[in-house]
Amino acid sequence: MREVLERHRQICDELYQLALEENQFLQEKKRPYGADLLDRRQALLERLTRNLDALKLALSPAPGEAKDLAELREKVRARILQIIHLDRETEKLILRYSLQSRGGAPVAGTPPAPPMGNVARLYGKVLPPLPRR
Numbered sequence: 001m002r003e004v005l006e007r008h009r010q011i012c013d014e015l016y017q018l019a020l021e022e023n024q025f026l027q028e029k030k031r032p033y034g035a036d037l038l039d040r041r042q043a044l045l046e047r048l049t050r051n052l053d054a055l056k057l058a059l060s061p062a063p064g065e066a067k068d069l070a071e072l073r074e075k076v077r078a079r080i081l082q083i084i085h086l087d088r089e090t091e092k093l094i095l096r097y098s099l100q101s102r103g104g105a106p107v108a109g110t111p112p113a114p115p116m117g118n119v120a121r122l123y124g125k126v127l128p129p130l131p132r133r
Contacts, residue, residue, distance in 0.1 A: 001058045005072050011048050012079040019086040026093035
C-alpha cells in the first residue's frame with residue numbers, strides 16, 4: 001500500500017509541476033500552449049489512471065501501517081486540491097486567450113463574470129434566503 005501511495009504522490013507532484021508550467025506559460029505568453037504540454041499532460045494522466053487502479057486494489061493497509069499512511073494520504077489529498085485549484089485558473093486563462101485570438105473578447109480588462117443563476121439556485125437550496133431590507 002505504501003509503495004502505491006508513494007507512487008501516487010509522485011504522479012500528483014508531477015501533475016502539479018506541469019499545471020504550474022501551463023499556468024505560467026498562459027500568463028506570460030497570453031495564448032494557449034502547444035502540443036508538447038498537452039502530450040506531457042496526457043502521458044501523466046495515463047500513469048495516474050493506471051496507478052489509481054493499483055490504488056483501488058491495495059485499499060487495505062497492512063496491520064500497523066494505517067497510522068503511518070495517514071500523513072502520506074493527507075499530503076496526497078492536499079496536492080490534489082492544489083492541482084484542482086490551479087487547473088481551474090488555467091482553464092479560465094485558456095478560455096480568455098482562446099477567445100481573444102478569435103476576436104470574441106476584448107484584449108484589455110477582465111472577462112465578464114459568468115451568470116449567477118445556476119450557482120445562486122444551488123446555494124438557495126442549501127442556505128436560507130437573505131433578509132430583505
